[in-house]
Every structure is written in C-alpha cells, then in structure tokens.
Amino acid sequence: MDKDLNYLRIKKINNKIENNQGEYVFYWVINGLRIDYNFSLKFAIEKANKLQKPLLVFFGLKDGYYWSNLRHYQFLKEGLIEFLGGLKHLKIAFVVKKINDDKLIFNYAKKAVAVISDEVYLRGVKNRQEALSDKIAASFYLVENNSYYPINIILNKKASFSWQIRDKIFNFLNLVKKDFYLEKTKINCLNFFPTLKKEDIEKEFAKLNLDKKIYFKKFIGGEREADKILKEFIEKKLSFYKRFHSCPEKDYTSNLSSYLHFGNISPVKVVNEILKRSSLKDENVYSFFNELLVWRELSFNFVYFDKNYYNFKSLPTWAKLTLEKHKNDKRDYLYFSQLEKGETHDKYWNTCQKEMVYLGKMANYMRMYWAKKVIEWTKDWKKAYSWLVKINNKYELDGRDPNGYLGVSWSFGNFDRPWRERKIFGKVRYMSSSGLERKFDIKKYVEKVNKELSSNTKDLFHK
Ligand SMILES: Cc1cc2nc3c(=O)[nH]c(=O)nc-3n(C[C@H](O)[C@H](O)[C@H](O)COP(=O)(O)OP(=O)(O)OC[C@H]3O[C@@H](n4cnc5c(N)ncnc54)[C@H](O)[C@@H]3O)c2cc1C
Structure with a gap:
C-alpha cells in the first residue's frame, strides 16, 4: 500500500x-x-x-x-x-x-x-x-x-452494513498524510484575466431565481467560520461527545455538516486537528470519527455504487417485502399537507419539523424519529420515501448531500437489520415518542426550539 x-x-x-x-x-x-x-x-x-x-x-x-x-x-x-x-x-x-x-x-x-x-x-x-x-x-x-479516503480504497463495491468498512476506516487512518502544503504559483495569474470583485459575485447571485421565503440559517458559510466552529467543538464539546451527541436538548455535536457539504472544510483537516490533541483511544474521538468517517464515507459508498440512492429501490429485499406486506395495515394517524407545516398530533415531531423548516438544522437524533413517523403516518410507504428526500433536501442547510440520502434509506431498513415484526413497519426498526421521553429531556428540547423560533422566524405558510 x-x-x-x-x-x-x-x-x-x-x-x-x-x-x-x-x-x-x-x-x-x-x-x-x-x-x-x-x-x-x-x-x-x-x-x-x-x-x-x-x-x-x-x-x-x-x-x-x-x-x-x-x-x-x-x-x-x-x-x-x-x-x-x-x-x-x-x-x-x-x-x-x-x-x-x-x-x-x-x-x-x-x-x-x-x-x-x-x-x-x-x-x-x-x-x-x-x-x-x-x-x-x-x-x-x-x-x-x-472525502477522507479515496472511495475505492475502503471498499470497491457497495457496502450493506457499516461494520464492513469500520475496521479499515480506523486501521488506515494514518495512511492519509495530514500535512498540507500549497506551492506558490510561479505566474501571477491575476494579470491574465479580468479582476473579480465581491460585488461581481453579489451581482451574479442577484440574477438567480431562488425561493426567498426559506432564508434563515444559524451558520455563516466559509472556511474561517468552519475553522472557528471546529476549534470550539474540540475545546468545549468533544470530551462530552459520546455521552451527549444524541441528546436533542443539548448542543454537543460539531455542527460541521453544512461546512463539510459545501466543502468549506476537509475531513482530513478535522481529523488532523483532533489527533493533534487527542488519540483514537479516547472514546469520544472514536465515537466522533465513527460518524465523520464511518457513516459519512458509507454514504459516499452508497451513492457511488447504488444508482437508486434517491429512491426506495435502494432498499434491501427484506425491507421492501416487509413494508409491502404491511402496506394496508391500519394507521392511527394519516397526514399529508399537515406534515410540511408541522401540524400533527405529536408535539415532538412538530418541533423537529419546525426546527428544520425555520432554523435549517434538525437535531441529529430527531432526524431518525422524524423519518420513522412519516413512514407511520403516510398511506403509501413509497410516497413517504420521496417526501422525506424532498423535504430534507429543501430545508436542511446540509441537505442535498449523500448523508441525507443515506439517512432516509437507513430509516426504511437499509444498512440496518430486521427487528421484531410489528404493524406498518413490519421488520423495519420502529421508534416511539415514549422512547424520546425515556432517553432525553425531550420537553427541554421543545422549549429550546420554541425559544429560537420565536426570536428568529416568520411564518412560511401564512398566505
Ligand atoms: C433522516 C435523516 C436525514 C439526514 N439528512 C442529512 C443531510 O441532509 N445532510 C447531512 O449532512 N446529514 C444528514 N443526516 C445525518 C446526520 O443527522 C447529520 O449529519 C448530523 O445531524 C449533522 O450534525 P453535526 O454536523 O453536528 O453532526 P456530528 O455529530 O458532529 O457529526 C460529524 C459529522 O459526521 C457526519 N455524520 C454524523 N451523523 C451521520 C449519519 N448518521 N450519517 C452520515 N454521516 C453522519 C456528518 O458529516 C457530520 O457533520 C441525516 C440523518 C437522518 C437519519
């Protein structure tokens, strides 16, 4: 090698x-x-x-x-x-x-x-x-x-489970050289082309036909801001990552997803900065790299090798069969237009939907709950799939990313194993609101999001 x-x-x-x-x-x-x-x-x-x-x-x-x-x-x-x-x-x-x-x-x-x-x-x-x-x-x-690795190095075929790539991801970590050096250009290239100014970029953006109603974001784009967020994460949050990163009421994740998506920071730099101060033996570092490297690179493998990454055909056969078998099961709640507005009977779900729609970033753990409930409340699981892809891409600042396609597909059983059979979901893993109450201070999460919503946003759906 x-x-x-x-x-x-x-x-x-x-x-x-x-x-x-x-x-x-x-x-x-x-x-x-x-x-x-x-x-x-x-x-x-x-x-x-x-x-x-x-x-x-x-x-x-x-x-x-x-x-x-x-x-x-x-x-x-x-x-x-x-x-x-x-x-x-x-x-x-x-x-x-x-x-x-x-x-x-x-x-x-x-x-x-x-x-x-x-x-x-x-x-x-x-x-x-x-x-x-x-x-x-x-x-x-x-x-x-x-990516951290060139894609074919870890596996040059489609992975079905994260464990297939985990060992290699961790064992090869040092084979990616982490020093980075840019040569100086020998020619002053600016002499050969018209000078671009900030105002020129502004002008080009002004020509775009964008949906201006969806505007609020918590993060400022760019490399400097990405570096700042990484530094803050390493200094203040990383040592609690394993314990708290799933807790939606807390803020112990890195918030790097949008910066990684737009390429404002490289995962190689993230790994390098972390390993300067800690080692893989630290369970927090291991847990963070499990997301940043194992799951993120798994999503690259998924979209690279599966041409159906954006639709239900990407699911393993057992998941398609079990969802199909249960497609006519009675649903206690059926929603369609209420979903986008966050107007269901479930206040936790409404909160995370609004967190995404209005603030542009849904808490990590809630994304799984969010997708599972849409499966439960939609008449046709295939329609639920396309709705989730669309809404995730439309509102999440880190949307339109391989991670999002993987996240939706995972919620329907991909990269997961069959669980005990139950209504609607069949053998696909189920999640409940009582699980949220048991694991987290979920009421605090609702309060936290409501507070942010009240100070930051205008009603998107009000005519
Ligand atoms: C239904 C669903 C939809 C999702 N949609 C997106 C999306 O559109 N864009 C997106 O970047 N992530 C998505 N995720 C994955 C994950 O929820 C986000 O990456 C994470 O919440 C981003 O916050 P963070 O940067 O603070 O995460 P951290 O916990 O700090 O993680 C560090 C980095 O690891 C990667 N990562 C973390 N969790 C996952 C995961 N489960 N799968 C793949 N990579 C992961 C991300 O690049 C993240 O920035 C989705 C997950 C689900 C279940």
Whole structure:
C-alpha cells in the first residue's frame, strides 16, 4: 500500500493528454470552497507551475436547481466570497458566473491545457463532468477532495452494513498524510484575466431565481467560520461527545455538516486537528470519527455504487417485502399537507419539523424519529420515501448531500437489520415518542426550539 493515500485522490477520466495549444489550467470548482486542505487546488497549482501556465478557477452558479432557496445560496455566497479573497492572495484568477447550462464551462474548458474538478458522488454533477470530459481536447482530472479516503480504497463495491468498512476506516487512518502544503504559483495569474470583485459575485447571485421565503440559517458559510466552529467543538464539546451527541436538548455535536457539504472544510483537516490533541483511544474521538468517517464515507459508498440512492429501490429485499406486506395495515394517524407545516398530533415531531423548516438544522437524533413517523403516518410507504428526500433536501442547510440520502434509506431498513415484526413497519426498526421521553429531556428540547423560533422566524405558510 502506498504510504500516502492522497495521491490516489486524482483520477484522469478521459484519454486525452495535456492540450499544448491551451492557454491556462482550468479548475472547475464544485465543492472545494476552501484554500486549506483543498487537494484539487493543490493539484491545479502544481499542474500550472509544471506547464508554466496561469491557473483559472471557475464556479458556475447553476440556476433552477430543485428546491433552491436563499438559505442554501446565502451560505454558498459567503463561502465563495471568502474563497475569492484566498485565491487573490495566492495570485490565482477566479470567475463566478450564473449559468443555465454548461456552455460557458465548455467555452472556458476548450481553451485549457488541462481541466481539473472536484469529484462529486451524486449523479447530476458527475454526468456533467463526464460529458465535458468527452467534448474537450484537454485531459480532464477529477480529484476526490471532500472525502477522507479515496472511495475505492475502503471498499470497491457497495457496502450493506457499516461494520464492513469500520475496521479499515480506523486501521488506515494514518495512511492519509495530514500535512498540507500549497506551492506558490510561479505566474501571477491575476494579470491574465479580468479582476473579480465581491460585488461581481453579489451581482451574479442577484440574477438567480431562488425561493426567498426559506432564508434563515444559524451558520455563516466559509472556511474561517468552519475553522472557528471546529476549534470550539474540540475545546468545549468533544470530551462530552459520546455521552451527549444524541441528546436533542443539548448542543454537543460539531455542527460541521453544512461546512463539510459545501466543502468549506476537509475531513482530513478535522481529523488532523483532533489527533493533534487527542488519540483514537479516547472514546469520544472514536465515537466522533465513527460518524465523520464511518457513516459519512458509507454514504459516499452508497451513492457511488447504488444508482437508486434517491429512491426506495435502494432498499434491501427484506425491507421492501416487509413494508409491502404491511402496506394496508391500519394507521392511527394519516397526514399529508399537515406534515410540511408541522401540524400533527405529536408535539415532538412538530418541533423537529419546525426546527428544520425555520432554523435549517434538525437535531441529529430527531432526524431518525422524524423519518420513522412519516413512514407511520403516510398511506403509501413509497410516497413517504420521496417526501422525506424532498423535504430534507429543501430545508436542511446540509441537505442535498449523500448523508441525507443515506439517512432516509437507513430509516426504511437499509444498512440496518430486521427487528421484531410489528404493524406498518413490519421488520423495519420502529421508534416511539415514549422512547424520546425515556432517553432525553425531550420537553427541554421543545422549549429550546420554541425559544429560537420565536426570536428568529416568520411564518412560511401564512398566505
Ligand atoms: C433522516 C435523516 C436525514 C439526514 N439528512 C442529512 C443531510 O441532509 N445532510 C447531512 O449532512 N446529514 C444528514 N443526516 C445525518 C446526520 O443527522 C447529520 O449529519 C448530523 O445531524 C449533522 O450534525 P453535526 O454536523 O453536528 O453532526 P456530528 O455529530 O458532529 O457529526 C460529524 C459529522 O459526521 C457526519 N455524520 C454524523 N451523523 C451521520 C449519519 N448518521 N450519517 C452520515 N454521516 C453522519 C456528518 O458529516 C457530520 O457533520 C441525516 C440523518 C437522518 C437519519
């Protein structure tokens, strides 16, 4: 095994060589919105220096994404503006443009010596990158920039359970070299392209057609804020993580999910910062890495190897059969339009639904309860599945992420084992409100969320 797995992050996805006629190295950034531990940027700088060409970084603001709203895009914008500052400091040129399709990207890419982009495991972007790599004359590289491991190192087929990857994840930890160093660009790239200003980014965002009603978020996007949150987590919360991370009434999780999703921080940096102060022998570190590395990388494996990751077809056969067998079981409650508004009989469920809709981040443990109850209260379990995917992606600031697809699928039995058979759920694991009352100070959670709601939000559904 190679001593540093970071080299395996880079893959050439077409059969072309560097285009000698090209004018620059082109980095089409997707979710590598950071300077530190940006493996794609590192590779792009090294390539540009070697070929003695300037480096141009491009971000395409795609309009018309499903469920695009101000909450997601404001966070994105904050990250982009900070990234602009970082690139300028490195004398690297940056372009941010609103796009409806990939014509503009193609126009830039066809003049490139080599094209580099962040590897994304979800289908939409992946298809666009593959299509572009066919059309251009230059070599096209994808860099696995946001995972801890290059995906095939841990398992090069679909995993069915987390235990299949856990040992390798922990045993290989030190094979990912954690020092990170960026070469300086040999050419001042800013001399070759028009200067991008913060106001230009603002202007491009203003052109987008976004749902502005969904706007509130608790977190500010960007690398600096991600670093701050990580530091606070390590200093104040990590030593209580194992005991308290599931408790919805407390705040002992890292809150890094949106930063990881938008690429404002790399998991390699997170691991490195933690291991500078603690070791894997600490049960809190182990427990945190179990989420950050085992479950998060499992979600990458899931969406990478299962083309049905966004629908019920991804479920194991036993889960589909058991849910189908119980599809006509009597439901004590049936809801549809009341769900999105958080108007059911269950105050715990309403609270977590509103926490997501209005505040943009539902507590970790409540996400499982949330999904389970939708299965219980929906007439058709397949409709429950698509509703959960949609609502999760629409409102969660960390939505539209492999973790979300895995979370929904897990709630229907994927990556879990069969449990004692019961109505509606069959052998799929069930969760109850009395379980919440037994395990947590759930009333305190309701109070905490209500307090935040009263000071922060406007009614989304009021006409
Ligand atoms: C129905 C459902 C939907 C979910 N939707 C999303 C989603 O859209 N986006 C998202 O990032 N996570 C999702 N999760 C996973 C998890 O709930 C969140 O990652 C976590 O609550 C984020 O908070 P944190 O960063 O403070 O977590 P921490 O406890 O601090 O965990 C650190 C990191 O580990 C990863 N992680 C934690 N729990 C899980 C998990 N169960 N599965 C995979 N990775 C995990 C996340 O990247 C997280 O940022 C979902 C889970 C369920 C059951």
